[in-house]
Amino acid sequence: MSQYGFYFDKEKCIGCRACEVACQVWNNAVQTVKWRNVSCLTRGTYPEVTGVNASLACMHCAEAPCKKACPRQAISKEEDSGGVTVDQSRCVGCMLCLWACPFGAPQMGVKGRMEKCTFCEERPVGKIKRACEEICPQQAIVSGRIEDLVLRSKQVVAERLSYDKQAEVILGHEEK
């Protein structure tokens, strides 16, 4: 089973929330709450102001804590992409998956069942970009095989270190 995931570059994100909108538009038929959330935080006072934007959704962890935490075994991993999905017919809306998730990704839908990013399951993995990835004007979100994303993050970190820039990424997967 190939493990796909998201790479997010906070240095590129401008907090435009286009990814949120694209996610909602693409998954309109099944989505009742926001699956992707952009948090925009600023700290300090002028002239020493720092800010960061983080676009967070389900990271489709290789060892998904939400899957292990579900008392109804309603959460499973897709064979082809490793995407983590919720079986709505089995979910009881207990929110234990939200408690377990390090990213706070699963959300309670209006139908009383948990919803989360499906990794755009209608889009063939490796052929078409995910909706959030496709819309991002800064290419701050990239999806792909986790090995490729780890390599990409290393390259980005190396490039930025050479320019003495702070380089941090969110991967959601531990490098083995």
Place this chain on the structure above:
Amino acid sequence: MDKFTYFWSLIIVASTLFMIGAYKNVFLKIYYIVWVNRRVQEVNGAIDPVVTMPEVSTIINEAVMQNRIKNRSTFLWSRHSLIFFGFMVLFFFDCIYTVFGHYMHHYLHYEYFISGPGRAFLKFCMELSGAVLLLGLTAGLIHRIIFAKQERTLIDIKLIVLLWVVTLTGFLTEAFRLSIEPNDPFISYSFIGGNLAPVLQNLHLSGSNAAAAVWTFHATVTVAFFAYIPFSKFVHIMVAPIGRSITQNGNYGQMKRERITEGLL
């Protein structure tokens, strides 16, 4: 075999299965979640797991008032409330009747809940809560089978049918008992069973053998239902109040995402 020996034998088996299910699907899950949250804190010290204590208002809104369902649909809220309050009240008074009635009568010769006014009170409350439960379950079955095609799943229907059978056979058991004990001084408090008893007599269905058979069937399906709770969707009775309270009705996710974002500053 004496029918109470049969019943308590079933209870022991069912309790064992219940405990196994509760350990596997509730205790181990919560233990894992606590462990994984601590692990996140150890791996990345900048991102503290959000530790929150359940707020009383959240528990009242979610578990008692069930406002989330009310916001979705008044009909669904009415249906679920009938089932919830009917089941909880019936279970509570059943426990009272077992402990303060049967056990205290047996060991301490305490008669208040066996032959005193307490029995009348318990009978009335149990009949009323049973009727409320049966009404909610019947509405749920009709809604799922006929109206809500998107909710018509075998998982949901078989559970509701099981609890419906448990409740219905409870009334039938009481009716059969009263049909062979028509001079029960508290018959008027069993307002459903008491009215069904003459019907059973007119249909020539009453008799000690029939009463024993219905009682045995009721006891078996009740115990089976009890054992099935942690393995079925009814596990939400145990985990939903915990999960929804700890996650502050979903605000926990937002707090976690903000902590992660703060860690990137």
